[in-house]
Amino acid sequence: MMEQNQTPLLEAVTDFIATKPAYFRIPGHRLGRGISPRWTDSVGTKLFAYDVTETPLTDDLHSPEGAIDQAQKLLAVLYGADQSFFLVNGSTCGNEAMILSAALEGEKILVARNAHKSAMMGLILSGAVPVYVMPEVLPEWGIQGELTAADVQSAFEQNPDCKALFLVSPSYYGVCSDLVGIAEVCHAYNALLLVDEAHGGHLYFHDGLPAGALASGADLCVQSMHKVTGALTQSSVLHCKEHGVRSEVFDRIAQNLHLVQSTSPSYLLMTSLDCARYELAMHGSEMMEKALSLASYARERIQKIAGFRCMEGERLDRTRLVLSACELGLTGYMLEKLLYEKYAVNMELADDKNVLAIVTYANEREDLDRLVAACAELRRASQHGAMDMALQKNQEYPPVPKPPQQILTPRKAYFSNTKKVRWQEAAGQVSGQVLAPYPPGIPAIYPGEQISQEVWEYIECFRRDGRHIHGAGKDGRLDFVKVVESSFSDI
Ligand SMILES: Cc1ncc(COP(=O)(O)O)c(C=O)c1O
Numbered sequence: 001m002m003e004q005n006q007t008p009l010l011e012a013v014t015d016f017i018a019t020k021p022a023y024f025r026i027p028g029h030r031l032g033r034g035i036s037p038r039w040t041d042s043v044g045t046k047l048f049a050y051d052v053t054e055t056p057l058t059d060d061l062h063s064p065e066g067a068i069d070q071a072q073k074l075l076a077v078l079y080g081a082d083q084s085f086f087l088v089n090g091s092t093c094g095n096e097a098m099i100l101s102a103a104l105e106g107e108k109i110l111v112a113r114n115a116h117k118s119a120m121m122g123l124i125l126s127g128a129v130p131v132y133v134m135p136e137v138l139p140e141w142g143i144q145g146e147l148t149a150a151d152v153q154s155a156f157e158q159n160p161d162c163k164a165l166f167l168v169s170p171s172y173y174g175v176c177s178d179l180v181g182i183a184e185v186c187h188a189y190n191a192l193l194l195v196d197e198a199h200g201g202h203l204y205f206h207d208g209l210p211a212g213a214l215a216s217g218a219d220l221c222v223q224s225m226h227k228v229t230g231a232l233t234q235s236s237v238l239h240c241k242e243h244g245v246r247s248e249v250f251d252r253i254a255q256n257l258h259l260v261q262s263t264s265p266s267y268l269l270m271t272s273l274d275c276a277r278y279e280l281a282m283h284g285s286e287m288m289e290k291a292l293s294l295a296s297y298a299r300e301r302i303q304k305i306a307g308f309r310c311m312e313g314e315r316l317d318r319t320r321l322v323l324s325a326c327e328l329g330l331t332g333y334m335l336e337k338l339l340y341e342k343y344a345v346n347m348e349l350a351d352d353k354n355v356l357a358i359v360t361y362a363n364e365r366e367d368l369d370r371l372v373a374a375c376a377e378l379r380r381a382s383q384h385g386a387m388d389m390a391l392q393k394n395q396e397y398p399p400v401p402k403p404p405q406q407i408l409t410p411r412k413a414y415f416s417n418t419k420k421v422r423w424q425e426a427a428g429q430v431s432g433q434v435l436a437p438y439p440p441g442i443p444a445i446y447p448g449e450q451i452s453q454e455v456w457e458y459i460e461c462f463r464r465d466g467r468h469i470h471g472a473g474k475d476g477r478l479d480f481v482k483v484v485e486s487s488f489s490d491i
Pocket residue numbers: 089090091092093095116118168171172196198199224234236
């Protein structure tokens with residue numbers, strides 16, 4: 001019986017390297033020897049030796065029976081799941097697999113409209129029919145808030161045949177939903193609760209954080225372990241926990257993960273997951289205590305700087321700092337630019353009103369001091385007129401529009417014949433593509449939706465301001481958009 005103080009995959013790869021094999025399998029760099037010296041001169045070769053594949057000692061992600069199986073089982077025990085899977089293609093592939101497994105072609109699924117675009121990719125793959133639910137809007141911050149159990153209840157009353165609900169909690173900004181209440185509603189309708197917990201793998205380790213999805217009744221959830229818990233970029237996990245609802249779905253998960261993941265999964269990524277799990281099991285509560293106390297140290301100080309505000313809230317992951325300096329006339333975009341260009345303080349993202357700092361256990365007090373000092377300095381500069389005035393323009397963006405009419409499923413629209421029309425003439429047409437102003441990268445239009453005037457105007461604000469829009473052409477200018485040539489509704 002394995003214990004949480006073991007790291008079976010790390011040990012298996014280390015044991016294999018110790019056999020000093022004459023290596024004739026992929027990858028061709030031969031345990032690091034063949035990596036370009038341009039790189040190894042500065043970082044060494046040791047780590048690259050761990051970039052192996054399915055050797056006799058290192059198991060197989062797609063049919064695990066040895067070290068990977070043990071590592072995944074330890075993960076499941078730590079999170080209270082029935083079964084857990086390592087993902088090497090981020091939460092992106094986990095979200096795709098959850099949707100593919102829970103809603104087959106033509107079946108209905110409720111989807112929170114602030115879902116990451118990987119949900120749309122899952123819908124394209126599965127052919128399911130999405131029914132959207134709108135999360136609350138936090139007008140003061142200009143961002144989407146939680147999805148309420150009451151909204152979920154009314155969505156199910158109107159669509160009792162929905163097979164599942166897919167939602168994001170916590171959001172990028174750290175806003176969590178009442179998952180306990182939402183899970184009860186889903187299960188009462190014999191539907192699964194699928195939670196994109198990409199930003200929440202750390203919630204399980206401290207009482208000062210909102211409860212995690214699995215602990216709150218979710219049936220399936222994904223977590224980007226690389227976002228906040230020390231694994232390498234792209235390393236994520238998917239957890240399953242049965243609640244006696246639609247049990248047949250759980251058999252499809254492993255099969256669908258084959259569909260969306262590489263047949264050559266990286267052992268560097270998987271070993272990083274094994275080690276991240278070990279650290280959380282051994283030290284999770286101290287790690288989260290540190291992140292929380294650093295974040296609250298900065299939050300208190302920033303709240304005292306006139307012209308700055310830091311988001312507070314009941315169901316908030318308080319390791320996220322959402323800051324606004326709108327009162328100083330700074331949009332989030334400008335604030336992000338100033339913080340980096342003048343003070344080398346690099347934030348996670350900006351929107352028109354806010355910037356977001358993700359504080360983790362691996363930050364140090366000095367990082368937070370630099371953030372606070374930069375904010376104080378910007379405040380002083382604004383008082384003395386020393387700030388680059390050319391940057392001061394507070395553009396108001398309209399609120400996120402309600403979903404436009406859906407004519408085709410995302411899958412049907414995606415695989416339809418499309419033609420390019422000028423963006424200026426696109427209103428009223430059925431979109432053949434996604435358009436998602438970034439950040440936050442949440443689709444404003446899904447393939448198959450009619451581009452309503454309201455949505456057109458919303459996207460136009462971002463286009464006019466030269467903001468990045470996922471789905472815009474190669475030059476990023478959105479001069480043209482793909483629309484469906486002829487559309488007979490399949491819904
Ligand atoms: C809410 C949400 N879900 C899913 C993803 C995709 O995660 P990954 O980068 O691990 O593929 C992201 C990425 O930022 C995200 O913000």
